[in-house]
Amino acid sequence: xxxxxMGHPNVGKSAVFNRLTGANITESNYPGTxxxxxxxxxxxxxxxxxxxxVPGTFSTDPKDEAEKVxxxxxAEHDDxxxxxxxxxxxxxxxxxxxxxxxxxxxxxLIALNMWDDAEKHDLRIDVVRLEEILRVPVVPTVAISGKxxxxxxxxxxxxxxxxxxxxxxxxxxx
Amino acid sequence: xxxxxxxxxxxxxKVARETxxxxxxxSTIRSVLAELTVKPLTGIPFALAVLYGFWGFFDAFAxxxxxxxxxxxxxxxxxxxxxxxxxxxxxxLYYILVGDPEAINSFEALGMLTSGFFVxxxxxxxxxxxxxxxxxxxxxxxxxxxxxxxxxxxxxxIGLHGFAIVPMILSLGCNVPGVASTRTLxxxxxxxMMMILLSVFIPCGAQLGVMLSLIPEYFGYIMLxxxxxxxxxxxxxxxxxxxxSPEIITDVPPLRTPTLTNVGRKLWVKVKGFFTNAIPxxxxxxxxxxxxxxxxxxxxxxxxxxxLFTGWFGIPKETVAPLIAGFLxxxxxxxxxxxxxxxxxxxxxxxVIISIYFPCIATFSMIIKxxxxxxxxxxxxxxxxxxxxxxxxLWGGLLHLIGILLGVT
Numbered sequence: 001x002x003x004x005x006m007g008h009p010n011v012g013k014s015a016v017f018n019r020l021t022g023a024n025i026t027e028s029n030y031p032g033t034x035x036x037x038x039x040x041x042x043x044x045x046x047x048x049x050x051x052x053x054v055p056g057t058f059s060t061d062p063k064d065e066a067e068k069v070x071x072x073x074x075a076e077h078d079d080x081x082x083x084x085x086x087x088x089x090x091x092x093x094x095x096x097x098x099x100x101x102x103x104x105x106x107x108x109l110i111a112l113n114m115w116d117d118a119e120k121h122d123l124r125i126d127v128v129r130l131e132e133i134l135r136v137p138v139v140p141t142v143a144i145s146g147k148x149x150x151x152x153x154x155x156x157x158x159x160x161x162x163x164x165x166x167x168x169x170x171x172x173x174x
Numbered sequence: 175x176x177x178x179x180x181x182x183x184x185x186x187x188k189v190a191r192e193t194x195x196x197x198x199x200x201s202t203i204r205s206v207l208a209e210l211t212v213k214p215l216t217g218i219p220f221a222l223a224v225l226y227g228f229w230g231f232f233d234a235f236a237x238x239x240x241x242x243x244x245x246x247x248x249x250x251x252x253x254x255x256x257x258x259x260x261x262x263x264x265x266x267l268y269y270i271l272v273g274d275p276e277a278i279n280s281f282e283a284l285g286m287l288t289s290g291f292f293v294x295x296x297x298x299x300x301x302x303x304x305x306x307x308x309x310x311x312x313x314x315x316x317x318x319x320x321x322x323x324x325x326x327x328x329x330x331x332i333g334l335h336g337f338a339i340v341p342m343i344l345s346l347g348c349n350v351p352g353v354a355s356t357r358t359l360x361x362x363x364x365x366x367m368m369m370i371l372l373s374v375f376i377p378c379g380a381q382l383g384v385m386l387s388l389i390p391e392y393f394g395y396i397m398l399x400x401x402x403x404x405x406x407x408x409x410x411x412x413x414x415x416x417x418x419s420p421e422i423i424t425d426v427p428p429l430r431t432p433t434l435t436n437v438g439r440k441l442w443v444k445v446k447g448f449f450t451n452a453i454p455x456x457x458x459x460x461x462x463x464x465x466x467x468x469x470x471x472x473x474x475x476x477x478x479x480x481x482l483f484t485g486w487f488g489i490p491k492e493t494v495a496p497l498i499a500g501f502l503x504x505x506x507x508x509x510x511x512x513x514x515x516x517x518x519x520x521x522x523x524x525x526v527i528i529s530i531y532f533p534c535i536a537t538f539s540m541i542i543k544x545x546x547x548x549x550x551x552x553x554x555x556x557x558x559x560x561x562x563x564x565x566x567x568l569w570g571g572l573l574h575l576i577g578i579l580l581g582v583t
Contacts, residue, residue: 010427024439028313030340031425035357065357065365091194095186103176117428122197130193144433164175171185174192 002050002077003042003156006070006101007085008094009056012113014038015143016085017053020153027144031056035066037073044156049081058093060100074106081159082106083152088118088125088140098134102162108136109159111152115140133170136160208429211320221324224317228308233386235304236297240387244296248280253288260287270464281388281512290460293384293509294453299445301383305347306444307437314432318343319424326422332405333412333419334364341368345376347444349537352376353544363417366554367408369541370561373533375404380452380505385525388512392522399526403569411561451536452503459502463495463510472498486567488574488583489524490516500528501535519582523573531566 005013009031021040038053057070086094102108131138137155141148210216260272273285280292326336345352356368466472476491483491492514500507507528545554577583
């Protein structure tokens with residue numbers, strides 16, 4: 001079973017990856033640190049998962065070589081679980097990618113990373129409500145310090161496929 | 175099913191309104207500093223200060239360990255000891271492993287166990303540590319994209335954009351990750367240009383370390399000539415190569431305090447990589463050149479290339495040996511120049527030629543690997559070899575001409 005970490009450049013996918021797998025790949029504070037994918041393994045409830053740190057991508061419509069790598073990885077795997085890593089301070093555009101992935105019918109899970117930055121900016125996100133609306137697990141994380149990672153791991157098996165038709169109706173009626 | 179983008183945004187907008195609440199943001203010292211570093215008026219002096227500080231630290235750190243510790247260790251203890259203790263003086267084995275039995279400094283002994291170890295551990299290791307320590311801090315603090323914003327205008331003049339500064343800076347550590355990171359550039363044209371310019375004009379951290387230790391007085395001239403070459407040929411390539419150079423829109427992340435664990439971890443990865451990937455190549459390079467010497471190959475090549483070397487570039491034909499070592503390691507190549515008798519200007523020219531004549535083998539394989547994704551190996555390879563030959567011939571010859579005009583050859 002494969003877990004793909006996807007998200008915009010510089011949202012902390014590599015940091016989440018290191019936390020999940022105990023690996024040592026390069027984390028930096030600039031977009032484009034990861035240009036190739038890295039694989040690692042993690043065990044959740046005694047089950048082995050392959051974890052892949054996918055290069056950052058803004059959407060499922062590639063604009064450079066690193067984004068092409070990202071989409072090839074997505075296409076290559078048979079029914080992976082996609083963890084969409086989102087910069088909490090830029091939640092809307094993170095959700096855009098999350099929507100694209102959910103629309104393609106992948107089992108999805110959202111990590112609201114850089115949660116501490118959101119707190120610093122006095123940005124309050126109602127995680128419970130977000131979960132209710134999207135029907136996928138949403139977990140606040142601070143990957144560089146490890147906060148929220150254990151919850152993220154617990155929720156991996158609960159990653160969900162979303163009925164977009166339903167979601168559209170529900171959101172429209174909000 | 176798929177939504178169209180407009181609908182997607184409409185839904186996200188509603189979701190966000192339902193779940194996100196924006197409070198009041200206070201400006202902090204950090205956010206003010208973050209602003210100041212991207213505004214040209216304050217950002218450019220800040221960038222110059224950062225680069226100067228970077229340089230000062232690199233110089234001081236590498237100098238402290240190399241001159242203060244490793245030079246005495248190798249020259250006063252290791253070298254005389256192994257020259258005496260190693261058996262079979264006068265044999266070919268002694269020549270390959272220890273080198274010159276009369277040498278009094280470790281640069282000039284030219285044996286695997288003398289110069290090889292000294293260059294790798296004594297000179298390059300401190301340089302690598304110093305370089306990556308600063309780079310890691312710059313990376314993790316979020317300063318790199320700020321620099322990218324500042325240099326954007328300048329790099330547009332040669333058909334690149336600000337973000338090309340990232341491969342450039344990474345290449346100053348090692349050209350291999352520099353070439354790999356050209357993948358974040360958008361078009362084949364940009365990637366091709368960047369790969370060539372990097373591998374030709376940007377000396378790696380190991381080479382910088384040796385240059386700094388061996389010829390600090392010429393360092394500035396060499397770098398100036400190489401950087402000028404970067405822009406001159408960048409401008410030319412931009413005119414000659416068909417293709418687009420689009421504008422980039424990028425995020426500038428907030429400034430963050432680098433964490434000690436992440437800095438330490440990255441540094442460790444680099445140092446470990448140096449021990450496993452670089453040191454064997456340095457030793458191999460020394461051994462190979464010594465073998466070729468013994469076999470008479472070097473003097474044969476040197477004699478056949480003499481017209482080109484002395485006539486066109488104005489450097490002694492003996493520099494052929496370092497150039498061969500340079501296929502494996504540029505740092506080693508520069509170190510081996512020290513054993514050749516020549517004028518200061520010839521030394522500058524030789525170092526420039528070593529930098530530009532061909533990428534080291536590791537960088538070259540990376541170009542081939544990346545070329546596959548950027549328009550086909552054959553195209554990239556023939557394009558780069560052609561550019562390379564032109565650059566070496568013109569830029570190397572021009573330096574000789576400058577020397578003649580200044581009357582300093």
